[in-house]
Amino acid sequence: MKPLPFPFPLNIGTDIVHIPRIARLLARPNYLPRFTRRILCDQEQHDYHSRFSEILKARAAYHQQPPPVPADITRWLAGRFAAKEAARKAAPSGAASIGWKDVMVRVQEDGGRFGKDVSRRPEIVYLGNTLDGDAGDGRVAKLSISHDGEYVVATVLAAG
Template sequence: MKPLPFPYPINIGTDIVHLPRIAALLTRRDESLTRFTGRILCTQEQDDFRRRFHKLFTPQPPNIKPPTIQKPDVQPPVIEPATSCAPPISAEMTRWLAGRFAAKEAARKAAPEGAASIGWKDVMVRVQERTPGNTKQPSDSRRPEIVYLGDEERGIPARIGQLSISHDGEYVVATVLAAG
């Protein structure tokens, strides 16, 4: 008997990320964090990233040292430049970015035309909004989902895929289920 094809047009993508690899990537150079987030996160995700880790992105005032010798002709205070412009990379930030990276890679693999057909910024990880009165969804549990952004100019509609992200020790794994 000839096997029957699966009756539904769905695609599955999975990716696993080793956290130390992402941590090393983020701390390689001064601008590694900015380059990494600029490369993989779409505008909405970059805004979400800044909101989540806003304390790391608030500009700190420069170190101002008063003059040591008080003369009649008082000199202006000496302003020392900050030692580093880059915010510190926390473990929570690394896990969050690794989760986004794994989710986007899984979404690219689950795309109907395959991973090569879409870029990092063509998919977005979105956390479902809490809906008042929804008894099926606990108030503290919001499920992430993948949004294939589409292209209005070419008539390609945005679509939503199902996403599961899991963190364990030094690993993050993501699986996406998308309609084909």
């Protein structure tokens, strides 16, 4: 019997990140702002600064070498990195076709049917002209992300 192709045009991407690797990168002098500017789109930059504003203000007060980047910031950034890499792999044209800022990790929080301040599942939004020349604005993919010990793993399921 001849094998049948999968009936739906879907793409999947997976990535795993070793959190200590990200911690080593962020430990380099003045690398935290460079790293966040490189991988986070504007909305994610806003989310990052809102979420960690107190920590970032305290770090900015140091005139010499600031203290190590806190573990919660490192884990959050490692998760974003893994999710974005998985999303790039799931893009119809592959990872080389889009950049870090062409995908956004979005976690909407609303009262909705789940109650006040309950997070919904994170998702990927493809931004700009990222999908085979089509305007990717608003194109959404499913994201599963998990942190365990020193690792973060992310899987993205996107329409082909």
